[in-house]
Amino acid sequence: xxxxxxxxxxxxxxxxxxxxxxxxxxxxxxxxxxxxxxxxxxxxxxxxxxxxxxxxxxxxxxxxxxx
Amino acid sequence: xxxxxxxxxxxxxxxxxxxxxxxxxxxxxxxxxxxxxxxxxxxxxxxxxxxxxxxxxxxxxxxxxxxxxxxxxxxxxxxxxxxxxxxxxxxxxxxxxxxxxxxxxxxxxxxxxxxxxxxxxxxxxxxxxxxxxxxxxxxxxxxxxxxxxxxxxxxxxxxxxxxxxxxxxxxxxxxxxxxxxxxxxxxxxxxxxxxxxxxxxxxxxxxxxxxxxxxxxxxxxxxxxxxxxxxxxxxxxxxxxxxxxxxxxxxxxxxxxxxxxxxxx
Numbered sequence: 001x002x003x004x005x006x007x008x009x010x011x012x013x014x015x016x017x018x019x020x021x022x023x024x025x026x027x028x029x030x031x032x033x034x035x036x037x038x039x040x041x042x043x044x045x046x047x048x049x050x051x052x053x054x055x056x057x058x059x060x061x062x063x064x065x066x067x
Numbered sequence: 068x069x070x071x072x073x074x075x076x077x078x079x080x081x082x083x084x085x086x087x088x089x090x091x092x093x094x095x096x097x098x099x100x101x102x103x104x105x106x107x108x109x110x111x112x113x114x115x116x117x118x119x120x121x122x123x124x125x126x127x128x129x130x131x132x133x134x135x136x137x138x139x140x141x142x143x144x145x146x147x148x149x150x151x152x153x154x155x156x157x158x159x160x161x162x163x164x165x166x167x168x169x170x171x172x173x174x175x176x177x178x179x180x181x182x183x184x185x186x187x188x189x190x191x192x193x194x195x196x197x198x199x200x201x202x203x204x205x206x207x208x209x210x211x212x213x214x215x216x217x218x219x220x221x222x223x224x225x226x227x228x229x230x231x232x233x234x235x236x237x238x239x240x241x242x243x244x245x246x247x248x249x250x251x252x253x254x255x256x257x258x259x260x261x262x263x264x265x266x267x268x269x270x271x272x273x274x275x276x277x278x279x280x281x282x283x284x285x286x287x288x289x290x291x292x293x294x295x296x297x298x299x300x301x302x303x304x305x306x307x308x309x310x311x312x313x314x315x316x317x318x319x320x321x322x323x324x325x326x327x328x329x330x331x332x
Contacts, residue, residue: 044152044318051315055252058259065087065262 010064017057024049082277085269090190108188112174116167142166149318154325161324168198169317176309179265180302187309190261195254202320203250210327253319260312264305271298
């Protein structure tokens with residue numbers, strides 16, 4: 001077996017943001033299903049939350065290659 | 068990449084998985100010059116965006132042509148969908164900058180899936196770094212100009228309505244978060260989204276090619292076909308991610324500017 005242990009660590013680290021992004025979009029879909037007219041407002045918020053949660057995964061992959 | 072790949076194949080077929088080394092390009096005009104493929108992409112993207120908006124604005128007609136329609140839809144999307152929604156009417160001043168930023172980042176990102184170009188120039192950290200520094204300077208300058216130097220930092224670090232003792236923790240966190248973490252995450256998010264996306268595409272395409280041509284056999288052909296078909300799906304997904312990341316970059320810049328303009332944080 002060859003490879004880098006960093007990548008295993010990154011795989012573990014990606015679980016958190018994965019769950020987080022899932023929760024964010026679950027809430028977004030729930031919100032739109034309940035109030036379809038609020039879609040435009042919710043979309044910006046959902047994308048923002050997604051971007052912030054995703055940043056963790058992205059920092060993870062950056063460090064996996066850098067360290 | 069292609070050269071090293073064929074060399075390896077000749078030695079005895081061993082797949083070399085793509086890594087950060089695939090993002091280093093040699094100079095186009097031979098040794099000793101500095102002009103590389105990502106630089107060429109940036110120059111072309113700059114010219115494209117400038118020409119698009121210049122032509123769209125100059126030949127403005129009541130019945131828009133194709134170019135004008137494209138320029139106006141991009142501008143209208145950023146102006147109404149981002150600037151107006153996040154900053155209100157005050158944000159219209161920033162709509163031209165945000166629209167240019169959006170068009171520029173989209174062009175650089177989308178170069179990652181255009182055939183024969185196939186390198187997202189934003190995966191080199193220098194470009195997002197520079198764009199993030201510009202965004203950081205803009206929103207801090209706006210905040211200082213609107214609320215005064217002391218007022219800006221006071222509103223940022225000491226939001227009202229919080230127990231006094233919490234300020235010991237909150238003030239440094241807010242300061243670091245606004246001045247350092249914000250541009251840092253702007254930069255890292257764009258860079259590594261493009262980096263990871265390009266890496267995955269490389270892995271699927273080169274891996275599929277290796278399985279089909281070098282490994283062969285029933286397993287190799289089946290797995291290689293699946294991998295290459297998957298790479299087509301992933302290319303479209305990458306296109307979606309690339310546009311989404313440009314949108315996120317511009318949206319966050321607009322939100323930061325909006326936050327610096329309003330008094331209450």
